[in-house]
Amino acid sequence: MKVGVICYSNTGNTLSVAQKVEQALAVAGHTVQIEQVEPVSSEIKPGTPVTLKTAPDPSPYDVVILASPVHAFSLAPVMKLYLSRLPGLANKPVHCFVTQHLKKAWMGGNHAVRQIRAGCKSNGAELLSSGIVNWSSSQRDQQIESIVDRLRAL
Numbered sequence: 270m271k272v273g274v275i276c277y278s279n280t281g282n283t284l285s286v287a288q289k290v291e292q293a294l295a296v297a298g299h300t301v302q303i304e305q306v307e308p309v310s311s312e313i314k315p316g317t318p319v320t321l322k323t324a325p326d327p328s329p330y331d332v333v334i335l336a337s338p339v340h341a342f343s344l345a346p347v348m349k350l351y352l353s354r355l356p357g358l359a360n361k362p363v364h365c366f367v368t369q370h371l372k373k374a375w376m377g378g379n380h381a382v383r384q385i386r387a388g389c390k391s392n393g394a395e396l397l398s399s400g401i402v403n404w405s406s407s408q409r410d411q412q413i414e415s416i417v418d419r420l421r422a423l
């Protein structure tokens with residue numbers, strides 16, 4: 270299958286997980302491409318509207334994996350904007366993972382996943398699975414491994 274890992278990452282954590290997913294899927298025989306969603310300015314200023322420099326087109330992929338950090342107990346505004354209008358996502362199977370610094374999923378991760386689910390729905394796509402990496406948790410490596418394992422089984 271042709272798999273697109275569409276990733277926003279400000280400081281590299283989410284991208285590092287995306288790269289592990291990419292490697293695992295490639296070994297499993299899929300054609301995988303990481304595409305980054307990029308804002309015009311990488312400086313995060315609360316209250317300042319975000320504009321996108323790069324908004325990858327998901328339409329070439331059979332399966333899309335969305336990846337984003339949590340910002341302010343929510344989906345990062347860059348990914349939220351990217352998902353706000355994305356016709357190429359319609360009818361695609363979508364999976365996602367988010368990374369957050371804090372140790373508990375209720376500290377933003379769950380909310381961010383709900384926002385991704387809603388974004389998929391509003392673009393006519395279904396979110397089939399999700400994962401959360403709590404970066405400061407002692408369980409981080411296991412969380413990453415379990416996301417990679419789940420996606421490897423696509």
Ligand SMILES: Cc1cc2nc3c(=O)[nH]c(=O)nc-3n(C[C@H](O)[C@H](O)[C@H](O)COP(=O)(O)O)c2cc1C
Nearest residue numbers: 278279280281282283338339341342368369370371
């Ligand atoms: C503006 C901002 C807000 C953040 N808010 C949260 C938060 O509400 N909860 C949390 O657990 N982590 C929060 N974080 C931490 C990031 O989610 C975490 O470091 C993430 O892994 C960064 O991913 P990246 O390196 O791919 O950008 C925030 C980071 C930034 C820059």
